[in-house]
Amino acid sequence: MSKKFKNKTCAYCSTPNSATTGDHVFAREFFDEKHRHNLPKIPPCENCNNEKSKLEHYLTTVLPFGSQTKNAEINLRYNVSKRLKRNNKLDRSLASSMEYRWVEKDGILARQMTLPFDGKKYHDLFALIARGLVVHHWNLHLPLDYDFMAITTAKGGEEFFERNLSLNATKLTSVSLGDGMFQYKGMQSFDDPNKSTWKFIIAGGTQVLGDNGLLSSVVYAISEKKSFIEDIRSHIR
Ligand SMILES: [Zn+2]
Structure with a gap:
């Protein structure tokens, strides 16, 4: 155990x-x-550590990370865009909840798209990751009336977050991990140290479908007052 x-x-x-x-x-x-x-690395309690592990286990199972990344990207761009073109009736809600699996066929790994991919788990994990990074980089624990939320935006929706990232900041953090596997940027608001905006760019295959059916490997996260986050949630559902 780490002391x-x-x-x-x-x-x-x-x-x-x-x-x-x-x-x-x-x-x-x-x-x-x-x-x-x-x-x-950051300190978690046992309960949070277990909950986060469950999300990680789910996502490392259904999404292609690590060594599969490069093949995944090629496969995904080719196969999924082709499938989407063929199936333009694809329901938007289904499009945002797809699951990808790796199947071996004649010794070659290929992607197979099935439903549903639990997008909520993907977002929940990135909300926790952003929360962990605030502790790791800025040594800041959010007060209990603040919360994090993460989102993959539909086309155009990223403007809100990009604008936040360009505002006056108390702290700016920019990191590339694992030879570019994850790149992230974090900005601590000048007006309120508990408010922050994060942007994650995931290399290669870790792409999920946005509301408009486009593929996105960009995830944004924000920390804000809980009431503000509840307000955003009520608008996207
Ligand atoms: Zn905890």
């Missing part, structure tokens, strides 16, 4: 003295083996 993190405040739920171990903000399984060193 460095024991009894620290949980990075995910902000409960004091609750951490039992260290957690990789980005699960090691998301990276090629040669890129698994020196990844950001």
Whole structure:
């Protein structure tokens, strides 16, 4: 057990003295083996660590990360866009909840699209990742009336987040991990240190379908007052 993190405040739920171990903000399984060193680590309590592990397990199973990335990208661009063209009646709600699986056919891995992909789990994980990064980079635990949410935007929706990222910031963080596997930028608001905006760019195959059927490997996350986040949620549902 890592003493460095024991009894620290949980990075995910902000409960004091609750951490039992260290957690990789980005699960090691998301990276090629040669890129698994020196990844950001933070203290989680046991409960948060377990909940996050479940999300990571789900996503490392259904999404192609690490060594599969390069093939995944080629496969995805080719096969999925072709399928979408053929099936223009594809329901928008289904489009945003697709699942991809790897199937082996004649010794070659190929992607297969099935339903449903749980987009909520994808967003929930990135909300936790952003929360962990705020602790890791800025040593900041959000007050309980603040929350994180993550979103993959439809075409045009990214303007809100990009505008946030270009505003006056108290802190700016920009990192590339695992030879570009994950790139992220974080901006701490000048007006309120608990408000932040994050942008994640995931290399290659980790792409999910946005509302308009376009593929996106960009995820945005924000920390805001809970009431504000509830308001956004009520607008996108
Ligand atoms: Zn916790």
